Amino acid sequence: MSRPELVAPPEIYYGDIEAKKYTQNTRNQQIQADMTYRALEILNLPPEEPAFLLDIGCGSGLSGEILDEEGYIWTGVDVAPSMLEVALEREVEGDLFLQDIGQGFGFRPGSFDGAISISVLQWLLNAETSHPTSSPPHRLNRFFTTLHSALRNPSRAVFQFYPSSDDQIQLITSIAQKAGFGGGIVVDYPNSKKAKKVFLCLFVGGGGSQQQIPKGLEGEEEEDNRVRFERRRDRERGKAKSGKRGSLKDRDWILKKKELYRKRGKEDVPRDSKYTGRKRKAVF
């Protein structure tokens, strides 16, 4: 698996070109949409009440679009100007902030009913300079403490991210706990290499009994997740096994061939008739 967060910091990696590519890729769109829906499910907001959400690392607004559709009012922050540019072009409803989440938020306490973040946290795990304030623990700490205060009590924050090791999960959860959050990790499809998704589900307030960590989805992922062209291969394989290969030189093939010869100007090509390509009668 390629890890863009190891290539360059987000605001540089998602430059103009990469931002466009990322947004137009239909596979990306699909994955983002699925994860947003799943995050909303984990967020477990009371139905009927339109909530005010924070989209952390909103990027080009792929997830924000779904929040719009679902009737939520939202505000997004992201560190990559090019991504936000694309979001503006796409005219999403939410307000957009150019902000480094590692430096914390400037929202008044209790502003949001919930927060979601799709595929973002892993970007916080690399130090860009050796200065102490750019170390991952320091940035995570700032991020979680300010986020904790910006959320309403009780509420939830759901982060989907791609940890590269268990140590990273450990680091993130311990810092989140220090910042006052409860909650933990939810893993969907833990046995699948491809469909596995890690969600960090954090609670603000509410005590232990009221809020429970939702269960991760288990079992086999749907067949849909397979590669698109595989069916053709299946069909071919099925044919080879069944032994019926279909006659190679059937009537269609002969007609095509004769047509070709005529076009090339070959002489003495027999006429097409009802006898063309017909089987001879068994003589004996």
Place this chain on the structure above:
Amino acid sequence: MVRLITHNLLACHVKGCNTNNFPLQFRDIQIELREAEFNPDFLKGFMPKIEWKALVDAARQLGDTSLPLEQPEMLDDEFLKNLHHVLLEVKEV
């Protein structure tokens, strides 16, 4: 580009900046109106979170005087419509 609803939630978070950090002042702004869907339930749920004085001041600065100075007890339709307009349809650019 920020709607007034978000402006009402923003405070300065620079370290040591603890007094006089809210609301943020407008500077070099243009106003843009953009329609949004009217949603009374959301507004009712959001009322307790609003810092009323700051919102009214901000709206007046932008030349919108449809909101009363005091936060009203009764929420009638017209008031909600005005609130909706101010909160969600006025944007500073």
